[in-house]
Amino acid sequence: xxxxxxxxxxxxxxxxxxxxxxxxxxxxxxxxxxxxxxxxxxxxxxxxxxxxxxxxxxxxxxxxxxxxxxxxxxxxxxxxxxxxxxxxxxxxxxxxxxxxxxxxxxxxxxxxxxxxxxxxxxxxxxxxxxxxxxxxxxxxxxxxxxxxxxxxxxxxxxxxxxxxxxxxxxxxxxxxxxxxxxxxxxxxxxxxxxxxxxxxxxxxxxxxxxxxxxxxxxxxxxxxxxxxxxxxxxxxxxxxxxxxxxxxxxxxxxxxxxxxxxxxxxxxxxxxxxxxxxxxxxx
Numbered sequence: 001x002x003x004x005x006x007x008x009x010x011x012x013x014x015x016x017x018x019x020x021x022x023x024x025x026x027x028x029x030x031x032x033x034x035x036x037x038x039x040x041x042x043x044x045x046x047x048x049x050x051x052x053x054x055x056x057x058x059x060x061x062x063x064x065x066x067x068x069x070x071x072x073x074x075x076x077x078x079x080x081x082x083x084x085x086x087x088x089x090x091x092x093x094x095x096x097x098x099x100x101x102x103x104x105x106x107x108x109x110x111x112x113x114x115x116x117x118x119x120x121x122x123x124x125x126x127x128x129x130x131x132x133x134x135x136x137x138x139x140x141x142x143x144x145x146x147x148x149x150x151x152x153x154x155x156x157x158x159x160x161x162x163x164x165x166x167x168x169x170x171x172x173x174x175x176x177x178x179x180x181x182x183x184x185x186x187x188x189x190x191x192x193x194x195x196x197x198x199x200x201x202x203x204x205x206x207x208x209x210x211x212x213x214x215x216x217x218x219x220x221x222x223x224x225x226x227x228x229x230x231x232x233x234x235x236x237x238x239x240x241x242x243x244x245x246x247x248x249x250x251x252x253x254x255x256x257x258x259x260x261x262x263x264x265x266x267x268x269x270x271x272x273x274x275x276x277x278x279x280x281x282x283x
Contacts, residue, residue: 070098208234
């Protein structure tokens with residue numbers, strides 16, 4: 001009996017649920033026809049109401065919170081969080097300056113706590129079971145945001161938080177494009193992961209052994225995933241991507257063509273075969 005195979009699991013997550021009708025349709029298609037079993041919900045997305053209705057009509061799809069603290073809209077009004085958003089409730093579009101403000105401005109930190117609570121409360125009002133928490137552009141891993149999530153975890157029953165972690169050499173073996181960028185992000189997120197592990201362990205919050213998607217963002221294609229899965233050595237794995245259908249008049253949530261390509265990967269027989277070749281069961 002191969003106990004290693006029996007204990008290996010992989011979960012495929014679709015991010016940006018609620019961003020647009022095209023994203024919503026792609027996530028549901030990947031869930032119904034493919035390997036996707038989880039979605040991360042933007043409670044301030046333009047297609048939030050549709051996403052919520054779809055989640056309720058697909059009870060096997062587990063849904064978590066995709067926390068938005070940059071490049072998106074807030075729950076709270078500009079009057080309540082004036083240092084975080086503009087008059088249209090829109091966060092800044094540049095993660096690095098935003099992260100510096102969250103780190104060094106006490107006012108921003110106070111407002112950040114209010115907004116994180118508000119997004120958790122809006123998710124709670126949906127009546128959906130909170131599967132996990134992650135963040136748009138991974139801003140949930142900012143030390144200030146992560147500490148707030150940990151403090152709020154008992155109240156909102158946060159059981160799992162995403163901590164990206166993937167092997168740089170494996171990512172480059174599969175796709176050498178944007179090598180300098182991948183090396184930088186690998187270094188940055190290695191440090192954030194170490195900090196995150198300490199925070200989550202002390203609070204008893206779960207996280208996966210490996211989380212893939214950062215170093216191939218927008219390129220989680222059929223070829224990439226079918227090459228990746230048999231080479232993964234960890235036992236509890238998350239693979240996330242941004243499937244989308246292109247709908248005329250709607251904004252894209254990634255590079256041109258990326259959403260449809262990532263949807264194709266999630267419904268691909270080759271990827272399903274890769275799950276089996278890697279000795280994984282779908283979670």
